[in-house]
Amino acid sequence: MNYLLQKIQLRIYVAILFTFILGLPTLLQAQEDKVELIDGITKVPIIKRMDFLLDTAAIFSIQEIASEDLQSRFRKVTDNHVVYGYLDSPLWLRLQVSNQMTQEDISWYFESWGFDIKDITFYFPNSDGTFSALQAGFGIPFPERRIKHKNFNYYLDLRPGEEKTYYLRITRHYNHEFTFFLRTNEAFLNHSFNEYFLLGIYYGVLILIVISNMYLFFKMRDTLYIYFICLILACIWFCLGRDGLGFQYLWPNYPWLNRLNNEYFIELIIILTTLLFSNRFIQKYTKSSRTHKLTSLAVLLKLGFFINQVYFVELYYVTYIVITIIILLIPFSHGLYILAKSGIYSWPYIFAYLCLFLVIIYSYGKSIELFNNPVINWYLVYPVIFLETVFFSFSIFNQIKFLQQESIQANKEKTLALEKNNQLTLELNSQLKEKVRERTEEIEKMAESLAQKNVELQTTNLKLQELNTKVTQLNSILQINNEELKTSVEEITKNLALMKGLDFEGFKQVFPDKESCLKFLSELKWKNRYSCKKCQYNKYNEDANYGRRCKNCNYYESPTVDTLFHKIKFPIEKAFYILYLSNRKDVDMTLNELSDILELRRETCWAFKNKIALAMEKVQHNKELSGWETLALVHLE
Template identity: 55%
Template sequence: MFSLISVNAIAQERSKIDLKEDSKWIPEIIQRLDYFIDTTNALDIKKVSSPAFQEKFKPISDPHIVYENITDFIWIRMTVANHQQNDHYSWYFESWGYDLDEIIFYSPQENKGYFPMKAGYDYPFGDRDILHKNFNYFLNIRPGETKTYYIKIRRSYPLTFSFHLRTNDEFISHSLNEYFFLGLYYGILLLILTLHLYLVVKLKKNLYLFSSILILSSIWFSLGRDGLGFQYLWPSVPGINTITNFSSLTELFVIISTLLFSYFFVQKYKKNPKLKSLTLAAIAIMVGMFLNQNYGLVMDAIPYMIISFLILLVPFTIGLRSLLSIGRFSLSYTLAYVCLFLIIAHSYTRAFALFSDPILNWYFVHPVIIVEMVLFSLSILNQIKYLQEEYKKANLEKTTALEEKNRVTYEMNNKLHQKVKERTEEIENMAADLAQKNVVLQTTNLKLEELNTQISNINRYLKENNDKLRNNVEEITKDMALMKGFEFEDFKKVFPDKETCLKFLSELKWQQKFICKKCGYNKSTESRNHGRRCKNCNYYESPTADTLFHKLKFPIEKAFYILYLSNRKDVELTLNELSEILDLRRETCWAFKNKIAQAMEKVGHNKELSGWETLALVHLE
């Protein structure tokens, strides 16, 4: 192993940082260091720190060191000479490039080589030697010593490096101030967030919901930018650093929540359907650009930022025109939108610097975010005040309208009262006249009632006589059919169909009373075809059962006529004539006439004394 003294001697001839007697803080030492690009990514500290290798280091002339070689390791050489006499101070190296993927600080250890201290955004936060959001390392250099340190760095974008040397008391003071102001910053944001969440719960409006989401997005954006999120919220999950810081996801959330907040803010003043379409279109384009930037063709930072500005300007301009059209220009709302553009511009300080001071570059966004949140909050408060004034104005107009309505109503009521009084007097006079006429009318009504009673009695008498006359006519007609000489066509007028015949046969069969043949019960209900169904056993009996027409094979109305003719002495039709009249076969006519003759013989029927209907109820076995 070569001697560290020889290495230090070679390094002293090149770049060197002198710790003078009155020095406590040496800022921005980047251009006093040397660098080497390891394109093989295979060099170790033994090789890099060897005397023969020192000629390969070059002086750093730019805070980015190099823009290219993103995938290669950068080796940085730092030579420090402590000229201080007081050994009370300890010195620390600090890197503000807190989002380095990997940084290994090699500290010389007498003649034992170099001691590595590794950390980075790809490693858990607890792996750091000093638990600080920035990368800090103890130099362990005593008065009169000169040491050379090596730093191995892996990065994911051409960031701006910012290195500092501080004494222990300066480091503590700086850290306390830095954490104090960051705590104050997040405290203010949390207070503003509490106010907006209160409005969400109290008023339940989308505007305050998205303003709360905007504040939360800004907090997450800040936590990723200043490193406090990695230190306190996800120290054991370094993968979140990529999502939070490098993918621009937090910036996308800030943009989307600002667009939605802006949309609902303008809509509270004036409805504008066009603004909704433009806002949704802007969100869709921004999401598409985000996906392309992370998973497709990567666009350079400057064009990407300019396109983002142009997209955001469209809904902002339309919304501002809506406010101007009703005379409600909001300066706080406009300035807050300007702050959004500054935040977006700040998110690209990885690629270019807004300011020459790297500390200002890092922390510029924090006051801008506070200003934006305060301005948006003022816009909301002004809007609430405006809505309250509009509400009071509407109530005043409503009160004025009600008073006018009450006045008109009072006048109308007075006029109506006068007219009602006049009309009442007129009605009272008419009522007195009507009362006199009513007496006459009642007398007339009594007489009319007597006449109506007499007419009703006469009508009832006429109705009874008409019913009797009609019944007599029907009975006479039926008697003529039963006893006198009817032709078949005339007979069909009395018994036109099967329905009439069955009804007649049913009335004839049960004219006395019904007795069930199955159980002997004497109550029934009329069923289909005018039959009877026993209420006790549900036995059904047809009108033709146990009659001369039982199991008849031809229309019953024709059988009625044959039976009718058999009881007449003045008519003697041959079988051929009867067959032709009834349109039946000669054998059918003969069979039924023979059945009638058997029935006459069974009951001793006398044509002179009995009608033909008495034969209808004769049952032949």
């Protein structure tokens, strides 16, 4: 009987031991999956200590996920990407945390490092078994976050001795490499301050480079600096969109702008500005139309490639990177060939382009993993961009130094040319002095000859005095003849005033244009003296239209003011001819004939002839005694 009891007890012990051995891995896994917070720890990486469930049908709610029925369907996370593919399916993550700390004043935060998660919802367990949700993501306005930080951060509200299970629902737009941490409040603040401080220095240096190049542009007016400024601003925009600071500070209410930094747009801007900068950089060293054409071709190819990638066939990212680098190599390699052919080697320019290639490759750091640390993978592009801008800046400085050396060489050549010119000038001066001496001798000889001729002139003057007496007698005779001529001149003057027998072509020879008419009218108007109508001052300045501007009050008076030609709407030379015809008795021309000759409307001719008739009536003009010019100064208004 005792033997039987001992055998039964042995079997029970074996069964218990066997059961314990079979359940040990499960217990160890459960122990490993649970995150325990103990004293002395400030940061805990947790992604591989979480469980996940892929909701391929997108049908589960938080209540269903937290139910006992679905707990067994969670699987342990073994890779930082959790699961590849299934980008349209929500990904659920489970986090079990136990606070074993003895200190009461330490709070813990969950931090999802990385900015570009499309949608992330963190579920907090409540005391009644329900869950509270906080939603964030780069597609949701930034102000809706409870903790205003570029990363996704959530307060755990976990007291010492408590244990809670948290859930995350994540929607992705590419295969994310997740980096989740639990940090104490002090560690979170220290990490944030250091990160913001370093990023501030990074952006500050880039902005200083932008400002210095703006100064160079306004100083030198060269488009090279504008292209470089646009390149740096594009890199700044790329980085602001990559680290989330742009979303936090610049466009918090416009989450759609985040898509411009997560697709191909900003990369297009960086490449186009680099191509334009590179072309201008080469052209400043040596004019190359072939490089300019290849740059234009590269720009067109990149634009076409961008349109295809966004709207038509999206290529595999490795293929996309290779084609983009080939497009950039077309003008770059030819530019290097042109520089080398001219004996110019700009190593900073070459290194800057290599950095650009690294930026293009590393802009896909979310797909290319060169390091085990995701933080390094993500931020390594920043020093590469910084080196790119520094190398491009060095290449600009080297170019300025090169151009200065060329300028110095040109000045030396100019100095040599000036010295040669001075030497030629001295030689010419010597020759001129010799010629001046010879000419002086000739002048002295001519002076002696003139002295002799002066004696002859004196003799001739005596003879001229005798002739002067005879001339005086002749002058008396000429005076009598002048009186007779004076009568004839008055008659001729009267006939000229009446201008009998002149047709329009003949009249145009006397008054061919507006300037001659204005000059005649100005002399006629102010033939006695000028007096300002405003202040009666008598000194003036005459302008190009023969008007006069008072030197005292600056009042300007046109030659046509207070005359018959004031405010006429047709050429003044034609008005002169109408006035001339109106004073002739021997010409009786109809309005139609006058309109055809002058090429004016019949009504215009009639209106001005009527104005002349009013002027004649006003001054009681006599065609026999007065010339037509007396009517010109009649003012009817």
